[in-house]
Amino acid sequence: MAKDPDWWRGAVIYQIYPRSYQDSNGDGVGDLLGIVRRLPYIASLGVDAVWISPFFTSPMKDFGYDVADYCDVDPMFGTLADFDAVIETAHALGIKVMIDLVLSHTSDQHPWFKESRASRDNAKADWYVWAEANPDGTPPNNWLSIFGGSAWQWDGGRMQYYLHNFLTSQPDLNFHEPEVHDALLDVARFWLERGVDGFRLDTINFYTHDKELRNNPPLDPALRTSRTAPAVNPYNWQEHLYDKSRPENLIFLKKLRAVMKPFNAAAVGEVGDEQRGLEILGEYTAGDDLMQMCYAFELLSGDQPTAGYVAEVMAKVEEVAADGWACWAYSNHDVTRHATRWQLTPPALRGFTTLMMCLKGSACIYQGEELGLPEAEVGFDDLQDPYGIEFWPEFKGRDGCRTPMVWERSNASGGFSTAPRTWLPVPGEHLALSVEAAEADPGALIHHYRRAIALRHAHPALMKGxxxxxxxxxxxxxxxxxxxxxxxxxxxxxxxxxxxxxxxxxxxxxxxxxxxxxxxxxxxxxxxxxxxxxxxxxxxxxx
Missing domain, CATH: 2.60.40.1180 (Golgi alpha-mannosidase II)
Known part of the structure; x- marks a missing residue:
């Protein structure tokens, strides 16, 4: 493929959530060969790249965002040979492949963590964030987990607490340890040498913590928002100065960029921060030795953006990231689909699509948004997401945006699977919005997406201006x-x-x-x- 070093600038990236895209073997779960089957469809949209959410070996407590082996494919999704087929097919169709690297934490089933927790003096003892209890046995500080409760979990073997910004089964790696840097850079090399064109970097600003473990200060209630965590989560009550977004993070990001450079690879980082998201985006994409792109949560917000709000966000980006590059999305696997979240009419859906393709920055499309899929209602008995289970019913979790892609009108699973039961139920109301139905309807939203993407590609000013x-x-x-x-x-x-x-x-x-x-x-x-x-x-x- 052409070696344009700027291929990512203004690119349109299509996110695939592999569990829910296409099941090729009838087990009710999507897989890599299912993606291979559907790549011609993705190419027909005119996108530049795909971002594939995690498919690595995992106990699936957080559906692949808890990695037990960074350099292999979970059998649920197939094999390394299947992934090679994804790369080969995508490249033949002119599509770049970006994979989701989860570097801030691993599964507690990862061999690194098993060794680290075995003793205080083994070779990997310092690869995770361990700390002594307070004299009264309480956690080392007041840091909170995004998934609820303290960010510290007691381990009776080491008689210490370990840090987990997410589930207790997702211990945080210690980025103050140079050997951790080296191991993770080796992971990046493994996939680059296998042919990937770049990475989506999960929770990029969570990599490094404050070495002194200082308490986070309380946040002025007037400044609380719920873009990073749901409103019912007291995580929003702290100003997260010390548990994430630390300046030392830039050291690792520069190392990662150096590894990526010979491969002409690009990265887009997810910046999860309520108060400083755009500033961090600017910091992490400045110059030519850090990340190419980042996205904050401003257009993943709960309230429908007004003209004034969009202008405010764009002006702020020009102020704090003039030397950087943003990547915009309305929907992804972590938020309510924007058709529902903003209660959009068909004209509004089209208007927002056109706007996205004319904004400065790159763009991410989440599978199914091109069909106008609304958020699915998933009952508690069918719920899979631990986040939703923890905060139900005030927050129903992320399963409603993760239900299987609908390809056909003719069967209950929408052509996603031949299994009698899929990992999440296929909503009946989605069937009428299937790819098959949309392709046959000249007025369907999918054709508007194709036309808007084509306009973007036809004009350098819209891509890179x-x-x-x-x-x-x-x-x-x-x-x-x-x-x-x-x-x-x-x-x-x-x-x-x-x-x-x-x-x-x-x-x-x-x-x-x-x-x-x-x-x-x-x-x-x-x-x-x-x-x-x-x-x-x-x-x-x-x-």
Missing amino acids: TLEALAVEGNVLSFTRRHAGEEIFFALNMGEAPVTITPPAGDWTWLGAELNSAHPGADGKVHLGHWQPCIMLRAKARA
């Missing part, structure tokens, strides 16, 4: 994108009522008729219906 002249007038968001002699004006009416705007003066060519882009009238004004964009190219522009 600057974002300028950001403005909000009522419900209308507007900006220009500029790159290599090309300038594009974009406006979107993010409200229900029609409005009239006056684009910047100049010699413009109308773009995006296939996306319902409004055409300027003879008077130069543009009349925008609800959720209607206006997209125009300045003729013979020069940078």
Whole structure:
């Protein structure tokens, strides 16, 4: 494949949650050969890359985000040979492959942790974060787990606590130990040498903790949000100064970038931080020796973004990450699907899709969002997610966005599996939105996704350009994108009522008729219906 070192800039990345994409062997769980089968469909969307959520050997307490062997495939998903088939097929179709590396923690079943917990003086004794109890037996400090309760778990063998930012079965690695760096860099090399084109880095700002184990201060209640953890979780009540997002993290990220460079690989990091997400994004993507991209949770928020909010986020990115690069997503495997989360009408779904493909940054699409899938209702008896089980019913967990992909209308599992029971139930209401149904309907959302992605790829200004002249007038968001002699004006009416705007003066060519882009009238004004964009190219522009 072409060795464009900037292939990631402006790329459209399609996230696959492998348990739920396609079952090839009839056991009710998706697998790697199922992905191979469906790669031509993914290619038909026009995306640049896939991000595959974890498929490594795991006890599956957190569905693969608890890794027991970084360099092998869990039998549930297949074999290393099956993964090689994914790489070969994707590359033949012109698709890059990014895999989800979970480096901040392992499973407690990982051989590294088994050795570390065996004694205080073995070779890996310091590979995890161990600490003495307080004199009264309580944990070393007040750090909390995202999955509920203390972030510290007592181990009677070592007579110490170990740190876990997530489940108790997910002990945190000690990034103050150079040998841990070396071992994890070897993991990255293993997959790069196998042909992967990059990584999605889970919880990238959780890698390094405060070596002094200082208590987190309380957070002003007025500043509490629930983008990283649900509102019912007291994790939101702390200012997380010491348990994550430490400056020493940059040391490891520079090492990882150096390992990736000879392979022309790219990484996108997940930044989970309520107060400083965009600032950390800027820190981690600055220059050319750290990560290429990161995403924070601003567009994964609970409230439907308004024109003003989107402008505020984009302006903040320009302020704190002018030398970096963002990657945007509306949905993923950890949040309620945005069709439901924002209660979007069909025109709004199309409008947000068009906006995503015109924003500065790269873009992630989560499987099924191109079909307009709503969040599924999963009953407590069918629940699999430990997060939802812990906080039910105020927070129902993440299973509602993880139900199997629907391919066909004709059977109860939507063509996902031949098994009588799938790992999560397939919602009946999803069947009418299957790929088969969408492909046969000229008005289906999937065709809008294809057209919006194609527009992005047709214009370097949308892929790699600057974002300028950001403005909000009522419900209308507007900006220009500029790159290599090309300038594009974009406006979107993010409200229900029609409005009239006056684009910047100049010699413009109308773009995006296939996306319902409004055409300027003879008077130069543009009349925008609800959720209607206006997209125009300045003729013979020069940078």
